[in-house]
Amino acid sequence: MDCKIWNLLSIASRTRSKQYLLGRCTELLIGYPLLIFSYCCYRNKKKWVFGTNVGFIDNAKYLFLYVNENYKDIRPIWISPRKEDINKLRALGFEAYEKYSLKGLYHSLTSRVYIFTYHSKDINYFTSGGAVKVNLWHGVGIKGGKGGKLENNYTSRFNASLFTKIFLPHLYESNDLFLSTSDMMDKHFKKMFDLNDEIIFDAIYPRCYYMCKEKNFMLSFIEKYESEDLKQLIQKTTEYKRVFLYMPTWRGGMNDDFIHDAGFDFADLNSFLKKENMLFIFKLHPAVLISNNIKGDSYSNIVFFNKKWDIYPVLPFTHVLITDYSSIYYDYILLDKEVILYPFDKKSFLEKSNDLAFDYDIYTPGYRVDSITELKNALVSNQIFKIPDRERILESFWGKTDFRNLDILCHKIKAL
DSSP: OOHHHHHHHHHHHHHSOHHHHHHHHHHHHHHHHHHHHHTTSOOEEEEEEEEOTTSSOHHHHHHHHHHHHHOTTSEEEEEESOHHHHHHHHHTTOOEEETTSHHHHHHHHHEEEEEESSOGGGTOGGGOTTOEEEEOOSOOSSBOHHHHOGGGOTTOGGGOOHHHHHHSGGGGOOOSEEEEOSHHHHHHHHHHHTOOTTTEEEOOOHHHHHHTSOHHHHHHHHHHHSOHHHHHHHHHHTTSSEEEEEOOOOOTTSOTTHHHHTTOOHHHHHHHHHHHTEEEEEOOOTTOOOGGGOOTTSOTTEEEOOTTSOSTTTGGGOSEEEESSOTHHHHHGGGTOEEEEOOTTHHHHHHHOOOBSSOHHHHSOSEEOOSHHHHHHHHHSOOOOOOTTHHHHHHHHHTTOOTTOOHHHHHHHHHO
């Protein structure tokens, strides 16, 4: 078996159940005849289907909401394998269907435009034949594509075996539009995904368009669209002198329990935060382990962010982001807030990871700490942790994109 697909299956076996792999094989057997049939279907250019495979979050969510609110000539439909997402959206008055329901299949087969955050698999790859595919992607930054080089990237169609293309066809599909944000990111994505200039289009990420709105707008947005639990968290942030958000990158299996290595003693940290009237929010990747089965309500001044929640409505209500190599750094700088970098494992991470396309020190400037003691000292200092050379970083990763204008993207999609 091809070593690349074997590595992917090994990861899947560790992070997902055997039932998932069995279900995937079954989907392939049914899917390929369906894919052939999908090329024969008439597609309505006024009907757009949206989806994100990990829930109602990210760029597809925000563009879906924007189109619903502003483009009455378009029929936006959300497609998802999750009943929870479908029920939530229907309760909000939106049109949504399960991926393999009869209506889900019908609308996926007859919609002209597919809008997704990762791949058309977010909706249904096997119903996408003949559709216009719009990839909004899920982040700018210094990571991606095994160094950002086509020859190192297993998703390169030139670097894959026939078996991998059959088993994971969505990784090798062609997009009709790929959302980028700057000249530097254009070059990066073209290397990563073998894209040409006609497919790349620069505009603000939909999630950042909403994130950058004034707080009153965001409060109204949260009241209208978000869960009661998230509303309670937003209210909770107003009760503290400072709110810190810790969002480390996932180590990709190199160290899934790195929180222990980072030196966090939750009881000690909570006592420290309580004394200083501060709130600490942990937003971790779903694959990250937390030792000792810590419960989210165990500490008064620490919140473990639910993996089902959307972090973007919360960002404007935090004061300081604490991160390391994560792409959230580049979204957060749009808010012109404070950032502390905590790359405690920088040496080992940079040695083991082959996923950095740009120099970490050059493109991630900011105040850095190397230990939990230094981090705690920074939290209680009176220092303002503004990002030095912010304009250069904004230009590199966001170019001249207008974060107040999402219509430019919608008009481009309509013109496809």
